[in-house]
Amino acid sequence: MEAFLKGRKRKLDAASSSAHDDEDEEPTDVKLAMLSSLHPDFGQEALLEALLAHDGSVKAAATSLTDAVPGPVKRPQFSGVVGSQTSLKLFVSRTIEEPTSPKKAKLLSKKGATLHLYDPDDIAEHTPCSIVHNFLPPDIANDLLREMLHESKSFEKITFKLFDNVVSSPHTSTFYVETDLELHNQKHEYFYNGARLTDVRKITPQLLRVKPLVQEGVNKEIEKRIKTKYPGSQKLKFQSPNPWKPNAAFVNCYTGPQENVGYHSDQLTYLGPRAVIGSLSLGVAREFRVRRVVPKALDDNSKENTDAEGQIAIHLPHNSLLVMHAEMQEEWKHSVAPAQAIDPHPIAGSRRINITYRDYKPSLHPKFTPRCKCGIPAVLKVVQKRKENWGKYFWMCHRGYVPEKENCSFFQWADFDDDGNPNWDEARYRKDYPSKDSGA
Numbered sequence: 532m533e534a535f536l537k538g539r540k541r542k543l544d545a546a547s548s549s550a551h552d553d554e555d556e557e558p559t560d561v562k563l564a565m566l567s568s569l570h571p572d573f574g575q576e577a578l579l580e581a582l583l584a585h586d587g588s589v590k591a592a593a594t595s596l597t598d599a600v601p602g603p604v605k606r607p608q609f610s611g612v613v614g615s616q617t618s619l620k621l622f623v624s625r626t627i628e629e630p631t632s633p634k635k636a637k638l639l640s641k642k643g644a645t646l647h648l649y650d651p652d653d654i655a656e657h658t659p660c661s662i663v664h665n666f667l668p669p670d671i672a673n674d675l676l677r678e679m680l681h682e683s684k685s686f687e688k689i690t691f692k693l694f695d696n697v698v699s700s701p702h703t704s705t706f707y708v709e710t711d712l713e714l715h716n717q718k719h720e721y722f723y724n725g726a727r728l729t730d731v732r733k734i735t736p737q738l739l740r741v742k743p744l745v746q747e748g749v750n751k752e753i754e755k756r757i758k759t760k761y762p763g764s765q766k767l768k769f770q771s772p773n774p775w776k777p778n779a780a781f782v783n784c785y786t787g788p789q790e791n792v793g794y795h796s797d798q799l800t801y802l803g804p805r806a807v808i809g810s811l812s813l814g815v816a817r818e819f820r821v822r823r824v825v826p827k828a829l830d831d832n833s834k835e836n837t838d839a840e841g842q843i844a845i846h847l848p849h850n851s852l853l854v855m856h857a858e859m860q861e862e863w864k865h866s867v868a869p870a871q872a873i874d875p876h877p878i879a880g881s882r883r884i885n886i887t888y889r890d891y892k893p894s895l896h897p898k899f900t901p902r903c904k905c906g907i908p909a910v911l912k913v914v915q916k917r918k919e920n921w922g923k924y925f926w927m928c929h930r931g932y933v934p935e936k937e938n939c940s941f942f943q944w945a946d947f948d949d950d951g952n953p954n955w956d957e958a959r960y961r962k963d964y965p966s967k968d969s970g971a
């Protein structure tokens with residue numbers, strides 16, 4: 532949902548230029564909308580493939596499509612959403628010195644190619660995610676699915692204006708919080724890229740019932756991840772040492788195979804650095820794609836390394852919990868690809884419900900975070916695509932990401948302690964927020 536609110540990047544002052552990505556940082560949704568307006572005869576899947584094949588360049592993708600005939604897209608490997616386990620032996624090379632060390636496994640997924648993963652061990656090994664299949668007791672999953680299918684009848688697409696066209700998000704969504712106070716705050720204090728959310732709802736009985744199960748499941752996965760995958764079995768720098776405690780849920784509904792969400796990283800503005808997100812899938816199985824963002828040097832003008840490792844597709848069946856771990860949002864992008872076909876679900880028909888439980892940090896409430904010169908809370912970003920300053924956090928004007936709007940060029944490096952608490956002027960704290968680590 533919030534991903535789609537991102538628009539086009541505008542030029543910023545020189546001081547901040549090394550923090551920012553170049554023009555190919557346009558969100559995939561926007562690129563697809565542009566490409567679609569140039570080639571209306573092609574489906575979303577074909578346009579997406581063309582974009583991927585041309586390193587995200589709208590111009591190159593558009594040129595390549597000029598001579599192409601619209602029709603079913605030739606997929607490099609495994610088409611369709613639902614399939615069987617791909618053997619990783621086809622893709623993985625191990626070093627000769629340590630032939631059995633999984634840590635040394637290196638994917639051979641090539642730029643433009645898609646590696647499909649189904650097995651939880653493979654997913655944990657090769658992506659920043661872990662997955663738990665058949666996560667909820669079946670009745671609880673089905674009750675939640677029924678409730679969300681009912682709710683989703685009144686979900687809406689997010690729309691924004693791009694040049695002379697109104698473009699809408701390729702799926703519907705809404706946002707749930709737990710208390711009346713949070714509901715009020717979300718409507719009147721929080722901003723999402725300069726705009727207020729109009730549809731914020733109070734958490735439903737089934738969402739609330741499932742929350743503690745998701746909380747427990749995600750915390751188990753975090754512990755396992757730290758123990759088995761992180762250097763020295765220590766949490767990452769800037770990752771919170773506190774247990775993950777969700778207090779909000781974004782719910783997306785994808786009706787039919789074409790509804791999707793383009794490549795993006797989730798906004799860290801209210802979640803803070805190294806955020807963990809618990810993502811529950813219900814109904815039709817779809818494909819979740821991830822690709823690592825490969826940083827390049829300022830003086831490197833090659834177009835070659837933006838997607839050097841190709842993309843990995845994770846199969847998300849009904850009742851699966853995907854945990855996006857602390858390394859995900861800063862270093863990877865994710866999407867839900869349009870599908871050529873789907874297997875209808877007995878309860879959901881052609882629909883897929885996705886619930887991302889999120890842990891909003893009180894210390895990043897918009898009453899504390901910096902405001903840009905437009906007077907609106909700034910957005911928190913991380914240097915992702917530049918080797919210079921890679922991994923550094925910064926606050927910037929939300930308008931850098933809103934189509935057609937000039938931004939005020941506000942830029943400020945963000946300062947966090949090792950546990951991800953903001954280190955800003957004590958003056959910024961109000962009386963009602965006694966200490967910077969008072970809660971999560």
Ligand SMILES: O=C(O)CCC(=O)C(=O)O
Nearest residue numbers: 532534781783797867885
């Ligand atoms: O539908 C999904 O699995 C992912 C949705 C997503 O990425 C988002 O809401 O930010």
Ligand SMILES: [Fe+2]
Nearest residue numbers: 534796797865
């Ligand atoms: Fe996302």
